[in-house]
Amino acid sequence: MSSNRVPIPNEGRWPYRTIGELCTRISRGTAPRYVERSPVLAIGQRCVTHGGFDPTYARPHSGLTVSGVLAPETNDVLLNSTGTGTIGRSCVFDGSGRFIVDGHVTVLRPTGGQTDGRWLNALLRTPWSQRHLETRCYSGSTNQVELSGRDLAATQVPLPPLLEQYQIAAIIDTVDDTIRKSEELIAKLEQVKQGLLHDLLTRGMDDNGELRDPERHPEQFEDSPLGRIPKGWSCRRLKDLSPRLAGRLIVQPHQYFSTEGVPIVFGSDIRPGWIDQTGIKRISAKADARFAHCRVRAGDLLTVRVGVPGMSAVVPPELDGCHFASTMLIRRADSFDSHWLCFCMNSSFVRRQIESANYGSVQTQFNIGDAAGFVLPVPPAPEQRQVVDRLEAFRRRIRADQSALRKFRLLKSGIMEDLLTGRVRVTPLLESAPA
Numbered sequence: 001m002s003s004n005r006v007p008i009p010n011e012g013r014w015p016y017r018t019i020g021e022l023c024t025r026i027s028r029g030t031a032p033r034y035v036e037r038s039p040v041l042a043i044g045q046r047c048v049t050h051g052g053f054d055p056t057y058a059r060p061h062s063g064l065t066v067s068g069v070l071a072p073e074t075n076d077v078l079l080n081s082t083g084t085g086t087i088g089r090s091c092v093f094d095g096s097g098r099f100i101v102d103g104h105v106t107v108l109r110p111t112g113g114q115t116d117g118r119w120l121n122a123l124l125r126t127p128w129s130q131r132h133l134e135t136r137c138y139s140g141s142t143n144q145v146e147l148s149g150r151d152l153a154a155t156q157v158p159l160p161p162l163l164e165q166y167q168i169a170a171i172i173d174t175v176d177d178t179i180r181k182s183e184e185l186i187a188k189l190e191q192v193k194q195g196l197l198h199d200l201l202t203r204g205m206d207d208n209g210e211l212r213d214p215e216r217h218p219e220q221f222e223d224s225p226l227g228r229i230p231k232g233w234s235c236r237r238l239k240d241l242s243p244r245l246a247g248r249l250i251v252q253p254h255q256y257f258s259t260e261g262v263p264i265v266f267g268s269d270i271r272p273g274w275i276d277q278t279g280i281k282r283i284s285a286k287a288d289a290r291f292a293h294c295r296v297r298a299g300d301l302l303t304v305r306v307g308v309p310g311m312s313a314v315v316p317p318e319l320d321g322c323h324f325a326s327t328m329l330i331r332r333a334d335s336f337d338s339h340w341l342c343f344c345m346n347s348s349f350v351r352r353q354i355e356s357a358n359y360g361s362v363q364t365q366f367n368i369g370d371a372a373g374f375v376l377p378v379p380p381a382p383e384q385r386q387v388v389d390r391l392e393a394f395r396r397r398i399r400a401d402q403s404a405l406r407k408f409r410l411l412k413s414g415i416m417e418d419l420l421t422g423r424v425r426v427t428p429l430l431e432s433a434p435a
Contacts, residue, residue, distance in 0.1 A: 003136065008128035010158040012422020020153030022120065025109040027149065028081060029070040029101030033062040040066060040098045043105055045080045045089070051180060053078065053091045061100055069100040070107055075117035077108040079124065081147035088133050088147075090124045092117050106147060114162060118169035123157060123420055160422065167426040168419045175412045182405045189398050196394060200387045201347050204230045204379050209386065225375055226349060233379045239372035241341065244331035247305070247368050249294040253325045256287035263322040265296070265315075267304040270327065272346045273395055275302070275313045283323060295321050299338045301330035303345055306365040309354050312345035314338045328371060340384040343391055344376045 032042035041058035072093040080089045082104045110117045137151040203212045221228045261282040298320040303312040357370040418424035
């Protein structure tokens with residue numbers, strides 16, 4: 001196999017063509033001349049996203065400097081061309097208005113009658129193409145890596161017939177549209193959840209299971225260090241609620257890692273309200289016995305201290321007896337519902353107190369002493385349970401939508417592999433289409 005070929009399986013036995021043959025133009029833009037206001041917008045690497053072209057990050061470029069610049073056209077492929085972490089990301093340009101491309105983005109203009117930009121973009125996004133770009137088309141040192149336009153143009157790819165390219169792109173676009181709508185729905189639900197969380201933690205629920213209304217029934221509320229809260233609630237410091245707050249107890253836990261053994265939860269494993277166990281680390285049984293006094297129990301809370309401080313999760317039953325690192329342990333107690341306290345820790349109540357206690361110059365963080373003084377609203381136990389039940393039901397809805405989104409993404413990956421390699425042909429679809 002030629003070293004210039006993208007190593008994608010060619011089960012469709014399509015002819016090979018260089019990307020240079022598939023495009024009438026492969027070139028980078030130029031350095032923009034930024035101004036405060038202009039109808040001409042400069043496209044930078046942030047505009048090139050995995051979800052497509054995003055014009056919100058384009059910056060105004062002087063309308064007086066438009067000669068010699070590169071203006072993208074519909075169906076062009078935009079390919080990020082510099083910088084570790086951004087290089088290689090691509091999308092199809094579909095913006096409306098006046099745009100130019102800056103010097104960090106390469107434009108690939110497909111040859112009319114031979115190449116569809118959507119198909120070419122899908123091909124560039126495959127793991128095979130990304131590996132080829134990384135090994136054959138990039139040069140430079142860390143963070144200064146650059147895309148070679150000449151090497152890109154010399155890259156060979158299998159070329160399906162144009163009508164088949166259109167059909168492949170249309171199928172992938174349909175899946176992308178479903179994924180995009182799912183992402184938008186989840187984002188909206190997350191916003192609604194935050195509003196509901198704030199309302200439930202400040203207004204609570206009455207005997208009928210409805211939110212209390214401070215405007216219609218001000219007599220049901222009273223002043224507190226946290227503002228107006230329902231009567232019958234109290235404000236308590238975290239150290240008065242939990243019998244134990246503890247930071248990292250196992251120093252340099254990586255030295256105890258084992259393929260089998262007892263799970264150890266890091267801050268990077270914690271999500272708002274749950275623990276992601278997909279990549280969880282483990283320590284040996286010997287280390288577990290040595291640090292038996294550090295074990296975490298189901299119902300305890302683990303809270304991130306550095307990076308995204310305050311983000312908390314309740315330890316589920318399947319992680320009973322696990323260990324923790326780079327987090328804070330809040331030992332469960334009969335005086336509070338663990339899930340209610342978890343929602344409090346993930347709320348603006350704690351976020352504001354962390355911000356006021358923050359002493360980190362690089363990363364936002366807090367220490368155990370700061371956490372001990374966090375003030376939280378505490379409703380009676382039955383109302384805590386009511387609040388938790390309402391929020392848990394909403395969170396289950398979001399988790400179900402997130403699970404469906406993951407399945408759509410897996411589906412897209414499989415579809416792209418089948419169609420772009422020719423393993424599954426769309427020819428029958430073309431033959432059955434009306435003339």
